Amino acid sequence: MRIASWNINSVRSRIDRAVDLLVREDLDVLALQETKVKDEAFPAEPFREAGYEVAHTGLSQWNGVAIVSRVGIEHVETAFAGQPGYGAPAPAEGELDLSEPAVLEARAIGATCGGVRVWSLYVPNGREVDHPHYAYKLDWLAALRETAGTWLADDPDAKIALVGDWNVAPLDTDVWDPGFFVGKTHLTPPERAAFAGLADAGYTELSRKFLPAEHTYTYWDYQRLRFPRNEGMRIDFAYASPALAAATTGVTILRNERKGKGASDHVPVILDIDA
């Protein structure tokens, strides 16, 4: 079984690349992030024609996560229990308007595909360390850790994959120059601690296990010739429950998918799983 995760950065602008990826890599499941489309405008037909079913949640032009599967999609959840919302920004101030209820964003979707509980996750970016979005990011990861811990407590033998764009670089060697990120998000100790919380909850991050080489990236910014200079970041990860980790035989990062016109700024991460 092959399960991939990819921040596609607009499913409509890259639908052909997505279908090509499914066919070429013989994928059973593809978890997508940043589909940037409302449910009613999601291009499901090309996936269906290729033999896949789709579960998607998208509320606006921002965020949006999907699971594409040819091995079934059951028990779809469009958020995890306790998933925090984000307060609506007040237009005049650019600050959070606490008088408005927080908005539950389309950043998590779960479904059972071929016996594996797959979660496609788009962790909040954080923007700036002193921005409310940063606190939201930490809260979001803490809530995910809490809930993911209950899934394992309820069923220690469950096969669970928590895949997606985590927007955290856990190691200094996950970026080209940690000095560039001083005062910025993605490398701060609180973000790294929040990311490590999933390991504390009993999950194993599989890309690190199978691809330990330093400076192995999954994302290169469109700006400043980051890809030609190979100035990237490893921020897309796959946490697995013990049963799934034991069944996983390999991880592949498709660096070539960043090449050419019309590439996403992220590349797919693929898990090979026994049976």
Next chain:
DNA sequence: ATGTCCGTTTCCAACGGA
């Protein structure tokens, strides 16, 4: 040159988000 890209709108140029 913030060496870019996406989707949206106060709509074809400017802006937010990343």
